[in-house]
Structure formats: structure tokens, C-alpha cells
Amino acid sequence: MALLDVQNLVVEFPGRRGVLRALDDISFSIGEGEILGVVGESGAGKSLTGAAIIGLLEPPGRVASGQILFDGKRIDNLSSDQMRPIRGKQIGAIFQDPLTTLNPLISIGRQLTETMQAHLKLSDRDARARAIGWLEQVGIPAAADRVEAFPHQFSGGMRQRVVIALALCAEPRLVVADEPTTALDVSIQAQIITLLKNLTKSHGTSVMLVTHDMGVIAETCDRVAVMYAGRIAEIGPVRDVVLSPSHPYTEGLMGSIPSLETRVERLRQIDGAMPRLTAIPKGCAFNPRCSRTIDKCREQRPGLMPAGSTQAACWVTAA
Amino acid sequence: MTMQVLQAIEVSRHFDVSRPFLQRALSREGRRILRAVDGISFDIAAGTTLSLVGESGCGKSTVARLAVGLYTPTDGEIRFEGQPLSSARAQPALRRKMNMIFQDPYASLNPRWRVADIVAEPIRAFNILSGTKTINDRVGQLLTQVGLSAADGEKYPHEFSGGQRQRISIARALSSEPEFLVCDEPTSALDVSVQAQILNLMRDLQQKLGLTYLFISHNLAVVRHMSDRLGVMYLGRIVEEGPGEDIFRTPRHPYTRLLLDAIPDISAVGRSRTPVGGEVPSPISPPAGCTFHPRCGLANERCKVEKPPQTKVGNVLVACHAVAEGRS
Ligand SMILES: Nc1ncnc2c1ncn2[C@@H]1O[C@H](COP(=O)(O)OP(=O)(O)OP(=O)(O)O)[C@@H](O)[C@H]1O
Ligand SMILES: Nc1ncnc2c1ncn2[C@@H]1O[C@H](COP(=O)(O)OP(=O)(O)OP(=O)(O)O)[C@@H](O)[C@H]1O
Ligand code: SF4
Ligand SMILES: [Mg+2]
Ligand SMILES: [Mg+2]
Numbered sequence: 001m002a003l004l005d006v007q008n009l010v011v012e013f014p015g016r017r018g019v020l021r022a023l024d025d026i027s028f029s030i031g032e033g034e035i036l037g038v039v040g041e042s043g044a045g046k047s048l049t050g051a052a053i054i055g056l057l058e059p060p061g062r063v064a065s066g067q068i069l070f071d072g073k074r075i076d077n078l079s080s081d082q083m084r085p086i087r088g089k090q091i092g093a094i095f096q097d098p099l100t101t102l103n104p105l106i107s108i109g110r111q112l113t114e115t116m117q118a119h120l121k122l123s124d125r126d127a128r129a130r131a132i133g134w135l136e137q138v139g140i141p142a143a144a145d146r147v148e149a150f151p152h153q154f155s156g157g158m159r160q161r162v163v164i165a166l167a168l169c170a171e172p173r174l175v176v177a178d179e180p181t182t183a184l185d186v187s188i189q190a191q192i193i194t195l196l197k198n199l200t201k202s203h204g205t206s207v208m209l210v211t212h213d214m215g216v217i218a219e220t221c222d223r224v225a226v227m228y229a230g231r232i233a234e235i236g237p238v239r240d241v242v243l244s245p246s247h248p249y250t251e252g253l254m255g256s257i258p259s260l261e262t263r264v265e266r267l268r269q270i271d272g273a274m275p276r277l278t279a280i281p282k283g284c285a286f287n288p289r290c291s292r293t294i295d296k297c298r299e300q301r302p303g304l305m306p307a308g309s310t311q312a313a314c315w316v317t318a319a
Numbered sequence: 320m321t322m323q324v325l326q327a328i329e330v331s332r333h334f335d336v337s338r339p340f341l342q343r344a345l346s347r348e349g350r351r352i353l354r355a356v357d358g359i360s361f362d363i364a365a366g367t368t369l370s371l372v373g374e375s376g377c378g379k380s381t382v383a384r385l386a387v388g389l390y391t392p393t394d395g396e397i398r399f400e401g402q403p404l405s406s407a408r409a410q411p412a413l414r415r416k417m418n419m420i421f422q423d424p425y426a427s428l429n430p431r432w433r434v435a436d437i438v439a440e441p442i443r444a445f446n447i448l449s450g451t452k453t454i455n456d457r458v459g460q461l462l463t464q465v466g467l468s469a470a471d472g473e474k475y476p477h478e479f480s481g482g483q484r485q486r487i488s489i490a491r492a493l494s495s496e497p498e499f500l501v502c503d504e505p506t507s508a509l510d511v512s513v514q515a516q517i518l519n520l521m522r523d524l525q526q527k528l529g530l531t532y533l534f535i536s537h538n539l540a541v542v543r544h545m546s547d548r549l550g551v552m553y554l555g556r557i558v559e560e561g562p563g564e565d566i567f568r569t570p571r572h573p574y575t576r577l578l579l580d581a582i583p584d585i586s587a588v589g590r591s592r593t594p595v596g597g598e599v600p601s602p603i604s605p606p607a608g609c610t611f612h613p614r615c616g617l618a619n620e621r622c623k624v625e626k627p628p629q630t631k632v633g634n635v636l637v638a639c640h641a642v643a644e645g646r647s
Contacts, residue, residue, distance in 0.1 A: 042482025157375025
């Protein structure tokens with residue numbers, strides 16, 4: 001049985017000018033010890049998916065239909081009191097925005113010890129020793145010297161690493177990691193990725209890893225989901241999605257990666273922009289930017305269909 | 320002669336990170352000074368891009384803030400179009416010419432303002448355009464350029480995703496029509512296809528209007544694509560500097576070589592990278608001599624005591640004894 005099972009999730013924002021549907025029928029699962037990568041257009045709904053799982057959708061945002069199962073039990077309909085012990089201890093979250101996670105007025109060390117002591121039985125002394133240990137694990141130099149520092153005294157990437165330590169220190173079973181390595185240089189990034197991979201091996205921790213970095217996806221994930229305009233465009237084993245994508249959007253995405261080997265005048269891009277949530281076209285949401293459209297693409301919405309070894313929502317390449 | 324838009328001459332920036340006086344007195348410890356930037360020099364010629372790369376915490380954002388006058392140097396001097404930066408900043412006509420895209424797209428947007436007002440703020444502050452309709456049209460155009468839509472101007476920052484907010488801060492930075500733009504991780508929150516659109520836009524503006532960029536990114540493929548010149552930083556110093564292509568083709572400093580080796584590769588599904596080995600030294604008590612020596616495979620006794628000067632090798636300046644001695 002999968003540790004996390006998201007079924008037909010719909011998230012909406014009711015507003016003055018009607019209801020915005022930000023996630024539209026999202027389904028996927030993550031097994032124990034598995035790392036699922038989530039990629040896709042900026043604004044596609046990756047962070048919202050993560051927020052829905054940890055029960056932190058910002059009102060008026062709400063789960064309008066569908067369900068989220070954690071270890072076989074529904075968690076999408078829990079009250080915030082019921083959700084609190086699950087968050088942190090069962091499901092750890094690394095948010096995209098490190099500054100809002102950290103309290104600017106409390107020292108880094110105290111934020112770590114408080115989080116650990118809320119979930120694990122630890123003496124002050126042990127908690128402090130562990131806090132320093134976690135800072136070392138995420139590669140903060142001179143950790144013992146800097147455990148008293150406040151967030152503003154750390155660089156962008158150092159703060160991000162503190163957020164990672166905070167998410168991992170209570171040893172959760174599932175980690176929702178939203179862009180955990182974007183502010184990090186490649187060597188620290190490698191260290192964090194190794195840390196996550198080791199946790200999946202030694203503790204069977206499961207990870208939902210949202211990132212724009214295809215290199216990180218390629219070397220870390222077992223499977224990848226590609227999102228576009230609030231829907232999943234393609235999902236499958238990492239090798240197939242990255243190296244032989246089926247959906248035209250995935251193909252465009254992989255083609256836009258700047259190469260380190262050759263320098264070109266202009267990077268390849270997918271022309272046009274993702275539709276606004278208020279103006280999602282009929283049929284396939286990607287059809288105005290797609291070069292392979294047939295009439296059906298403008299009429300009927302494609303669901304996920306087998307396409308080689310992945311599943312893709314495309315009338316042309318999957319059906 | 321090419322005009323230098325920005326010149327940094329032996330610039331340092333130190334932070335006092337001592338504990339409060341009483342605690343210090345009790346445990347008999349001295350002041351602790353963190354050398355975030357330690358004596359660096361570079362020039363950026365008009366219409367070109369200098370990129371800075373290096374480990375997290377090595378001082379890139381501090382250089383970025385120094386370059387637009389948000390920090391004053393502890394030591395050394397920064398000149399903008401030939402004038403001391405502080406006097407350039409005092410003149411609105413010159414101040415308008417520089418702008419910055421911040422590393423943190425969240426903290427830099429006022430949550431209570433509508434996006435249209437955020438983007439229009441520099442236009443109003445510097446009187447670049449007048450008339451509500453003219454300004455609105457310009458804001459709509461800027462939002463469209465970064466892949467959002469004019470109608471998005473009505474909304475507040477919290478209604479946008481991370482990458483959308485980053486694009487709002489890019490639109491705002493461009494709205495003052497700057498000639499010198501400091502870009503601190505400008506596309507870190509963007510997917511590769513929107514990133515390609517933004518980078519293409521930045522290159523187009525450079526070619527059309529002659530913009531000058533100081534560009535910071537951890538993504539080395541992006542850096543290679545954008546830069547004319549490249550500076551590799553380690554612990555507050557520039558250890559290698561020169562034409563970007565020369566450094567990417569033949570990295571000389573041992574740290575640069577490590578950095579280029581650690582890049583993840585999409586063709587390597589499932590492969591594990593070996594992280595750069597060794598302890599990252601503390602900027603509060605950096606190692607003596609060459610600060611990279613504890614992690615360097617080529618270090619010898621001299622490296623442990625003597626700070627390596629910059630040596631010219633081809634078109635590139637390298638601060639490494641092994642390179643200077645031909646031991647590399
Ligand atoms: N509070 C909100 N009110 C209205 N719309 C919102 C709100 N929060 C997010 N959205 C919209 O929902 C969509 C999905 O946002 P989300 O943050 O999940 O994107 P994302 O895939 O994480 O993008 P990025 O890669 O840029 O971080 C976006 O179009 C965004 O504008
Ligand atoms: N206001 C401050 N007070 C004390 N220390 C600071 C301050 N700002 C930066 N530092 C320290 O200076 C060093 C350089 O920080 P900086 O933000 O310039 O790094 P960076 O190269 O931009 O890193 P990143 O890639 O993580 O953004 C770090 O060790 C940081 O802790
Ligand atoms: S369904 Fe049609 S429009 Fe959508 S991606 Fe496939 S070919 Fe393109
Ligand atoms: Mg996001
Ligand atoms: Mg920085």
C-alpha cells in the first residue's frame with residue numbers, strides 16, 4: 001500500500017469574481033521509501049499540492065473534492081487540531097520560502113530544539129547536541145559556533161539549509177520538499193540530496209520533491225509527475241519522463257534546459273504563456289501552445305493514458 | 320576605450336557577529352568579525368555581464384548589495400560610471416540607472432500593495448512616465464514581458480506562486496529602465512521554460528539597450544549562457560576571474576575545478592554525485608594562507624601560510640600557488 005495516496009484532488013479559491021480552480025483532478029501516490037519528483041510550469045500548482053497534503057492551504061483556498069490518504073487514513077478532512085500532531089512528526093515540510101518558515105526573533109538553535117522537543121522526548125542537552133548535529137548534516141560550517149545566530153545573519157542558502165534541518169529533525173515518514181535546493185550551490189545541493197536519499201534507504205522515508213532542476217530530478221527520483229495548469233500532464237519512471245518524454249509539454253520543458261556543453265545565442269523556449277486560471281481553454285489546457293494539436297484537443301480534456309512506459313494526458317502522443 | 324560601469328577596488332565588508340557584551344565578558348571571548356567580502360576587485364564594462372559563482376555563503380549577495388550601495392564597504396572603494404558610488408547614489412539621475420533583483424522574491428515585495436502598484440513604484444518615484452493610462456499600459460507591458468498578464472496587476476503578491484512572484488520582482492526591476500542591473504539568483508524559482516523566456520528577454524534588452532549586468536546564480540549552465548566575464552568566489556575572495564568561456568573550457572583554480580565537477584547532469588539518471596569533500600571553513604576564523612588549502616588536493620606548506628596573489632594565466636587571473644608554480 002502506498003504511504004501517500006492523492007485521489008482526484010480539486011483545490012479551489014472562492015472569490016468575488018467566481019471560483020478559481022487551481023488544482024483540477026490530481027491523482028498520484030508515493031510508496032514507502034520512494035522519491036516522487038514534481039516538476040512543471042511556474043504557477044502550475046506544485047506548491048498548492050504540497051500545501052493541501054500538509055493541510056496548510058491558505059484560506060479561502062480549500063479542498064473542494066477528492067481525498068488524500070496517509071497510511072490508509074484520510075487526512076484532508078481533519079481539523080487543524082487533529083492535523084497538528086501529524087504535521088512535523090509524520091509529515092515534514094520544507095517550504096519554498098525559507099524566510100516565512102523561520103522566526104526572525106528566535107535563534108536558529110532554539111527553533112530546532114523546540115521543534116524536536118515538541119515531537120520527540122529529549123532533554124535540553126540532547127536536543128542542543130542534536131541541533132548542532134543537524135546543522136552539520138546540512139553543511140553549515142562551524143555549526144557549534146553559529147547555533148545561537150539569528151536568521152538574518154545567515155545567507156540565503158544557509159537559511160534554506162536550516163529549514164531543511166527543521167523539516168527532518170523530528171524524523172517524519174513523509175517529507176514534502178518544495179524547492180529545497182534552489183538557493184544552494186551544486187556541492188551543498190549534492191550533500192542535501194545524498195542526505196535525503198540516505199534517509200529513504202535507512203528509515204524508509206518517502207519524499208515528494210518539487211524542483212525545477214532536472215539534474216536533481218534525474219539523480220534523485222524514482223518517478224516524476226509533470227504538472228501544467230493545475231493538472232498532471234505526465235507521470236512515470238524518471239528515466240522515461242526525462243529522457244523520452246511523451247507529452248508535448250514535457251518535451252518542450254526538457255528542450256528548454258540550457259546546456260553546459262554548448263553556448264547558444266538564444267535558449268529554446270515554449271512560446272506563449274500558461275493560461276490564467278480564469279481562462280483555461282477547453283479540451284487540453286496546453287493546446288494553444290502545442291504544435292501537434294488535432295481537433296479533439298480543443299474539444300475534450302485528455303485524462304492520463306498509457307504512453308509507452310509513462311502515463312500522459314495527450315490525445316496525440318498517448319492515445 | 321570601453322567605459323567601466325562598475326569598478327570595485329579592494330572592497331571588503333565585515334560583519335560584527337560578537338555575542339552581547341556581557342556574555343562575551345563572562346566567557347572571556349573577544350569580538351568576532353565575519354569577513355563576508357575580503358578585498359575583492361573587479362570591473363564591469365558597459366553592455367557586458369559579469370557573473371559571480373561560488374559556494375553558498377561565500378559572499379555573493381553581499382557583493383551584490385555593495386554594488387548598488389545597500390551596504391557600504393568596510394574597506395576599499397566602489398565606483399559607478401567613474402564616480403564614487405555614494406555620490407552617484409546621491410544624484411537621482413544616476414541612482415535611477417541602477418537597480419537590483421533580490422535573491423528572495425518574497426521578502427522584497429510589499430504584501431499590502433497590488434502588483435500593479437509594486438511594478439509602477441519606480442516609474443512614479445523617478446517620474447519616468449506620467450498619466451495613469453500611460454503608466455498602466457507600461458505596467459501591463461512589463462507584466463506581459465515576464466509571462467504574466469496585465470490583468471494580474473489587480474492581485475496581491477500572496478495570490479501568486481513562487482516563480483510568479485519572482486517574475487513580478489523582475490518586472491519591477493525593469494520598470495525603472497535601469498542601465499545597470501544586479502541580478503541575485505533572478506531565475507532560481509522558475510521552471511526551465513519560463514527561465515529560458517526570462518533569460519532571452521534579458522539578453523535582448525542587453526543587445527538593444529546596452530544593459531550591464533552583475534549576475535549571480537548557482538546554475539552554472541545559466542551562468543555560462545549569460546556571462547561575458549566570470550568571477551569564482553571562495554570565502555569572500557575572488558579566486559579566479561576572466562572571460563567566462565576561458566574558465567568554463569579550462570578551469571584552473573582547484574576550487575573552480577571542483578565546482579564544475581559537481582554539476583548534476585540530466586543524462587545521469589540515478590547516478591550519485593560525490594559532494595565536494597572536506598569541511599567548509601568558517602568565515603569567522605578562515606584558514607591562514609590560501610583559505611581553500613584544507614580542501615585542496617594540491618596544497619603544500621606554502622599554501623598553508625602564504626596568501627596566494629592573483630597571477631595572470633592567459634586571459635585569466637588565478638589566485639593559487641600551485642597554478643603559479645606550474646604544479647597543477
Ligand atoms: N492565495 C491564492 N489566491 C489565489 N490564487 C492563488 C493563491 N495561491 C496560489 N494561487 C494560484 O494557484 C496557482 C498555483 O500556485 P502554486 O503556488 O501551487 O504554483 P507552483 O506550481 O508552485 O509554481 P512555482 O513553480 O512558481 O512555485 C497559481 O496560478 C497561483 O496564482
Ligand atoms: N547582516 C549580516 N550579519 C552577519 N553576517 C552576515 C550578514 N549578511 C551576511 N552575513 C554572512 O556573510 C556571509 C556571506 O553571506 P552572503 O549572503 O553574501 O552569501 P551568498 O554567497 O550570497 O550565499 P547564498 O548563495 O547562500 O545566497 C555568510 O557567512 C553570512 O552568514
Ligand atoms: S492533447 Fe493535443 S494539445 Fe494537448 S499536448 Fe497532446 S497534442 Fe498537444
Ligand atoms: Mg511553488
Ligand atoms: Mg545570496
